Amino acid sequence: MAEIVIKQVAKRFGGFTALHSIDLTITDQEFMVLLGASGCGKTTLLRIVAGLETPSQGEVWIGGRRVDHLPPRDRGIAMVFQNYAVFPHLTVFENIAFGLRMKKLPQQEVDGRVNRTAELMHIEQLLKRYSGQLSGGQRQRVAVARALAMEPDVILMDEPLSNLDALLRLEMRAELKGVLAASKTTTIYVTHDQVEAMSLADRIAVMHQGRIVQAASPVEVYRNPAARFVGSFIGNPPMNFIPATKTANGSWTVAGLTLPGPKSDKQTIEFAIRPEDVDAGNEGINATVRVVEPLGPHTLVTCDVEGGLFRAILESNAAVAVGDHLRLAPKPDRIRWFDPETTNAL
Amino acid sequence: MHGKALPYLLLMPATLFLCVFFLYPFALVAFEAFTRDGGFTLDNFRTMAGSWKFPVTVRNTLLLSAIVVPIQLVMALLMATMVSRLETGRSTALYIFAIPLGISDLAAGLIWLAIFDQSGFLNTLLSNLGVIDRPVMFLGYQSKLTIFIAVALAEIWRATAIMMVILVAGMGLIPREYYEAAEVFGASPWKRFIKITLPLLRPSLQTAIILRVILAFEVFAVVAALGGTNLPVLMGETYNWQFTLQDRNVAAAMALFILAISIGFTLFFLRVLRVPKEARI
Structure with missing residues (x-):
């Protein structure tokens, strides 16, 4: 059992705060992806x-043991580095055996484990x-x-x-997912590639400016972004945002279209929809x-909506030409609303 | 002008300079070593090797190198490790450590003479502390061991920094990720030094050791200042043949002998500390 608990962890480098009080729990055998821009x-x-x-400040717990004061070698972890860090002066065998030799395992055990994992990774x-x-x-692979x-x-x-x-990345991605699932370890995986994150993760923690904005399953993160940043960061093309003005309590006008929405004291909030969640029809948002x-x-299709860009993914047989005026109807259950000040979902 | 010829043209002056002022005198010395009165002979080498002082000078020089170089290597590794770890003030520490490099070997010998001399600092200190009641002759002809120790100390003081500078540069080339990987995979600081630093530092170790060994075979002024003729070494003996005994042919033979053992040790270390091409960083 290796649950990882991160409690109020913060990191400052001089005057720069790299992490603001992070709380995150990664359950045993979970594949957690930390996703964010550099x-x-x-x-x-x-x-x-x-x-x-x-x-x-803060605490790190692994498998019920507080580890933040322990050196890496006493934490029961292994790591794969961005530049691989495969030791140049050792053979592949000795590289794989490095940690086992440090643990002073008997030669037979070392041979067995190296051969087994080498086979698993096809090397x-x-x-x-x-x-x-x-x-x-x-x-x-090494x-x-x-x-x-x-x-x-x-x-x-x-x-x-x-x-x-790109091609190798696709291949390795699928392989990693299989191998890690079979190994039954808890995994934390850092990437800036949202496709990688979506395809690998049990849960994605989206990070922005030293904070975790949302930690949820890939589909949840995609469908129900907790904040405007998540919607604009995840998805290619990203979510569309249009200002919405209050017409009555719980009713909002979005680019000429009146829609039911959340109740709010604010006069303007933001309407958001994914590009694939609109249909071209007779009624909807005015778009050029x-x-x-x-x-x-x-x-x-990239359109102009109220002076801003709006992207829509339409069927490939849609007869659309530059300069056309479209009416784009958002699918009601896919509409999301954001507070323009806190940028959080409403 | 044709672009291809330009690099060679630019290298020409330096090449010419080396040919005129290095290769030519070298050829002359080699020629002198193998001739006497106009004819080819090995007599100069026989005279050199036949002298009673020759085995003593060889022994002293090799012994001095064998003691000084390993001590310097360990110290240089230690100093380089410490300097490399510094986050701020690294260059200041480097400059301070490297001060003795700026001092000529004769001056270094004289500094240590001022310490060990009969009226030197060490005697003054010891008598002020009441340890001794009259000055001790540390460097007299009867105290060969103290002379040897004084020379070794002066050499260590003077020339450790050159090794350190080379090793610091070498350590800077080892990517930090290797240390982090070793740390994660269970290596203690000592194991990281043995398993990562030393093997990956091999090219720099090779350069530092070769350079230092060659310099150790050429030790001269420090010995002259501290030991005079009480601790004969190869270079001093060469000087002796040339200027005291006025026999330039034997002096030339001696110079070639020093060159030969220098080349021999260089080849040895090149071989022993070789890094296979596929195992380089």
């Missing part, structure tokens, strides 16, 4: 869990090679095998796929088509 603090948080960085034919003789993808060989409670991954080319991009399965 500089949001996700790597710092991972390094604090690893013990490579000391928190300015058994590379065991005698040095890092300099491997491709990026192979090094990545780094993962080295972590798995430790049979740790927790595996931490810092953007492990970001240095691979600016760009039409046929993408095969569907057509991406």
Whole structure:
């Protein structure tokens, strides 16, 4: 059992606050992805869990044990680094065996574990090679095998796929998901790639400016963003936002369309809808088509709505041309509302 | 002008300079070592090796190197590790550690002479503390061991920094991620030093050791200042043949001998500390 509990962890570098009081619980065997743009603090948080960085305040618990004062080697973790950190002076075998040798395991056990994990990662034919003789993808496999060989409670991954080319990344992503699920470890995985996050995670913690904005399942994060940032960060193209003006209590006008909405004291709030959640019809938001991009399965249409950009994903047989005036009807159950001041969902 | 020729043209002056002022005199020395009265001979080497002082100088020089270089290596590694860990003030520490580098070897010898001399600092200190009632002759002809220790101390003081500077540069090239990986995978600070720093530092260790060993074989002024003729070393003996005994042919042979053992040790360390191409950073 290795539940990870992060309690009020903050990190300051001089006058700069990298993390503001983070609270997060990762349940046993959960695959948690920390997602955010660069500089949001996700790597710092991972390094604090690893013990490579000391928190300015707060506690880290792994498997019911407080670990924030322990060195990394006493935390029962293994880590995969962004640049792999495969030792250049050791063979692949010795790289995978490194942690096992530090634990002074008997040679037989070391051989067994190295061969097993090498097979799992399909690198058994590379065991005698040095890092300099491997491709990026192979090094990545060695780094993962080295972590798995430790049979740790927790595996931490810092953007492990970001240095691979697109095709390899896709392949490794699927493989990692399978291998980690089978290993039954708790995983924290840092990435800035939302597709990676969506496809791998049991839960995604979206981070922004040193705070966790939302921690929920991928579908929940996508469908019900807790804050405007989440909606604008996740999804490609991102969510559309249009100002909504109050007409009556619980009724709002959005670009010429009156919609039922949340009750609020505010005169204006923000209406939000995902590009795929609108239909072109006779009624809806007034939109002028600016760009039409046929993408095969569907057509991406960029429009002008009240002076702002609005993207809609329409069926690929939709007859749309630049300059057309469209009426885009939002699917009622997919409409979301945000407070323009707090940026939180209403 | 054609672009391809330009680099070679620019290198020409330095190459010419080296040919005229290095290769040519070297050829002359080699020629002198193997000739006497116009004819080819190995007599100069026989005379050199036949002298009673020769085995003593070889022994002293090798012994001095064998003691000084390992001590310096350990100290340089220690100093380099400390300097590399500094987050602020690293260059200040480096400059202070490197001060002795700016002092010529003769001056260094004289500084240590001022310490060990009969009326030197050490005697003054000891007598002021009441440890001794009259000055001790540390560097007299009867106290070869103290002379040896004084020379070793002066050499260590003078030339450890050169190794340290090379090692600091080398440590800077080792990516931090390797240390973090080693830390996560269970290596204590000592294990990280043994398993990561030392192996990855091999190219720099090689340079530092070779440079230092060659310099140790050429030790001269420090010995001259502290020991005079009481601690004969190879370089001093070469000087002796050239200027006291006025035999430039034997002096040339001696110089070639020093060159030969320098090359021998260089090849040895190149081989022992070789890093296979595929295992480089």
